[in-house]
Amino acid sequence: MIKISVAEPKDYLTIQQIAHQTWYATFGKILSEEQIDYMLGMMYSLKAIEEQIEQKGHIFLLAKDEESYLGYASYETSYQERETTKIHKIYVLPTAQGKGVGKILMDSIEKIAKEKGNKTLSLNVNRYNPAINFYEKIGFKILKEEDIDIGKGFLMQDFIMEKNI
Template identity: 55%
Template sequence: MKIIEASKDHFFIIQSLADRIWPPTFANILTSDQIRYMMDMMYSTSALEEQIEMLGHHYLLAEENGEYLGYVSYEFDYKDADITKIHKIYVLPSLQGKGVGRFFIDAVVRIAKEYGNAELSLNVNRFNKAIDFYKRLGFEVIKSEDIDIGNGFLMEDYVMNKKL
């Protein structure tokens, strides 16, 4: 398995992965309307361009034998703190529990340390089974927050942090 730093040329791959990952991952947590709304909000070409060009997000893809397995995005110095924020980390459902997520976290830990940040942070839906995965990797729940994302939808999240 290898990591590829994503660029604009990879937007279609990220969008294709999101189309395959989001509906089954969130089917029992969010309504189909909210899934569609959030996917458009986060994965339209203009949204991806803004994330990379204006917000300083970096995307990595995992690839093995010509197949893309998932993606992670992160930002250094989140809110002007010594924190690397993981904005997205998603793996194909058929590969969840097989080490791809850990591979991504390990990569971001290494990159964040090289950059000089001392902590990782991420948000996770309070009903997402990935919470246990993050806890096993040393993340702790710092707080709970509800984020109004418009159109009458909320993101009901835990904020989880990990010291590096």
């Protein structure tokens, strides 16, 4: 049975560990090692995780089975004062993928977004990431492309995807 909980300060290290175990497998063929290291440092230092949660108001959900943590997702309701919930992150450990954990995390966020009266879910995904197929399967559609300059000459080449809820 998968349980979902809201991350607290004691969980920040777990989030960082899952990110490090998942990112190289996910982006190894898409991004250079330098870019992965740079982005992990930027988004997943303990200070960066703390800032996202405690200053920016991102909520991190953790998924756990009887034994261990398997993945996380972060979101922000009423993003930029719109009726949309932004999903900032969703990562499931390579060994736990394809077993329904991602879907459970997404369903949890969708339920909360509806309770807040939001009308859409929105996210960014790398244009070469097979996760696009997962998102399409659960009802997201590609809205447009977005290139984001993240400094040091690195670029994020994304699609913005949305789902009506």
